[in-house]
Amino acid sequence: MEQAIITQGKLTSPRTIILDEDMPDLGGSFDIIIIKKKQKQTKPKRKAGTLKGMIHMSDDFDEPLEDFMVN
Numbered sequence: 001m002e003q004a005i006i007t008q009g010k011l012t013s014p015r016t017i018i019l020d021e022d023m024p025d026l027g028g029s030f031d032i033i034i035i036k037k038k039q040k041q042t043k044p045k046r047k048a049g050t051l052k053g054m055i056h057m058s059d060d061f062d063e064p065l066e067d068f069m070v071n
Helices: none
Strands: 009-013 016-019
Touching: none
Parallel strands: none
Antiparallel strands: 009 016
16 A cells, blocks of 8 residues: 655755655655745736826717717
8 A cells, every 4th residue: 555645845955855844654665756836926016106197098088989879
């Protein structure tokens, strides 16, 4: 029967892993699978007013469109 133990640690060199917690004595040899977590990408903070003056609305914005008028 296969047994899986999941723990976290740090790979300090190609031959050394420092675990965050103790492992039980498994006896004999065993396989190790290393999964590297992706680091969260930090997004720059948004600054209010960066588009000020770049968005313009036409004066007749609220007027009915001629294409949609019913005769």
